[in-house]
Amino acid sequence: MLKEYFPILLMLVLAIGFGVTMIFLSSLAGRKTATATKTAPYECGSLPVGSARLRFDVKFYVVAILFILFDVEAVLLWPWAVLQAQQLKLTGLVEAAVFVGILLLGYLYALRKGALEWE
């Protein structure tokens, strides 16, 4: 069973090796003429104003929460989808509809609250 993962493990090792080697090579081969102006954060040529770690819109956080909700929904629906055609039939369909229906209520609530409005 776990045997199937051996080539993936190998590819993972190759990928890590590739990434580390290339970054190491380029840091060896590249010229180094850094000055204070050159290494300053890029802000279209003007001097950087304030910290770069800005406070950002809470909407990104809301989207992340909604993502977790719906991704977990997708993960829970997958086993259902595999068995739907052969075994579950109408019973499975009703059960999945109830499950998704509850989630949809939450989705409608988020919509009403304006969580998905970007302006």
Place this chain on the structure above:
Amino acid sequence: MEYVVMAAKAVVVFALVSGSMPFIVWAERKVMADAQARIGPNRVGPFGILQSFADALKLIFKEDVVPTGIDKRIFYLAPILSIIPALITFAVVPYGGPDLKLFGYPVGYVADLKDVGILYVFAVTTLGVYGIVLAGWASNNKYSLMGALRSSAQMISYEILLGLSIMGVVIGSGSLSLVEIVQAQATPYFGVIPGIWLFAQPLGFLIFLIASLAEANRVPFDLPEAESELVAGFHTEYSSFKFAMFFMAEYINLLTLSGVITTLFLGGWLGPGVDRFPILGVLYFSVKTVALVYFFIWLRATLPRLRYDQLMRFAWKVMLPAALINIFITAYWVAR
């Protein structure tokens, strides 16, 4: 012996996937040039085909600028984190059928994860978001931070759609294994039309196609790199080969997503005569995948960029309900 064959498959596919990337970039530049009535790269090698290799060499020898105020460890980790998922996703995509054998071992795919299959693809492609978020955070640059936030919000929104839109295919195939999903497409409809899921799942296909454009940060969803507002987005501060790594990850993702679309909706390795000569399957798979890559490049030459609020509204208010409707219509269809 079995492990030798498995290792050989892994190494060959890894080399082909990473080695095809320069040619995709070259193809994109050539096609874009054609679309805009330019010549495009034509100096390095015949038809400029070696241009990308020259660029890669040049990037290795470029100065590796390390900006002030960065989080150094994360700054170096981010490009690697972004290229690893891109390079290992192709492992589960079957480019030839189970009949394609070498010394009696199947060589039509690197790994056939029977129980997870397509889940592996989504699990690994999502990890790419880490590279982008960390790059934006570590760079100590306002453009990078904003680009990374936008990019991650976009990618996770469309990630859901990727997952939900193929539910119809999974219901129809009754399996998560990519090999079995392709095999389920072997029976023709009415005995004549190819039995590929594209015809049975047009809505699912459309949603998946659009979501994968967004997932690969391609036009019209290339907001993370909206030059006119965010300079270069999350990789503004990256130079030298660290920049090249983000660039590579993007193009390899494009190839992988084309391969996944081919497998899920276009019948993968299937085609006329493939049951007698399994080797033909590799050809069919490559032709379909390259055609999709060409389609993505063509889109880039054609479409303008969306606005960010349009993009998010489209994902959550149009595509998500459409994907759910598609799931339940399919589920009802098979339950009748």
